[in-house]
Amino acid sequence: MNIRLTTDGRVVNATLNDSAAARDFASLLPLTLELSDFHETERIADLPRRLATAGAPASADPEAGDVAFYAPWGNLAIYYRDAPRADGVVILGRLADGGAEVLATAGRVTIER
Template structure:
């Protein structure tokens, strides 16, 4: 599924994978969330609820441009740098254009909506 993130007014496109967690995330859209920096690696925001992570693979090593759900804290993580493997992390999708990754590092607010 294609989605659009509006980061501080700038549209950025991404594609969700076909996992149960990504489909559950898509069901929450549209969302508008405040973002905070976490470890100078990712921007994070609390989701309204924990996502369905059934059948999720072992925790991957996130890469810059990944959109993920950290299930233990019920949050969305937008990686602007490569991260470290963390149990409970589920990759939901990825930014379509790597040139947009820099926008994640400074974003304070994101609106996420499905693209038709």
């Protein structure tokens, strides 16, 4: 499924994978979220509810451009740098080329189908 993230008038396209967690995330759209920086690697925001993660891998190796759910905290993570393998990270999809750079400093983002 294709989604669009808009911040400061700039649009970034992304594609969600076909996982149950990604479909659950899509069911929340549209969303407007306030992003904050985490470890100079990712932009994070709280979601209105936790996503269903049944059947998801227990960990992932996030890369710049990944859109993910961090199950232990229940937040969305948009990676603008590669990160080490982490338990509880569920990859939901991927930003289009150049999207990670646009979102690296984003504050408010609107995400829609």
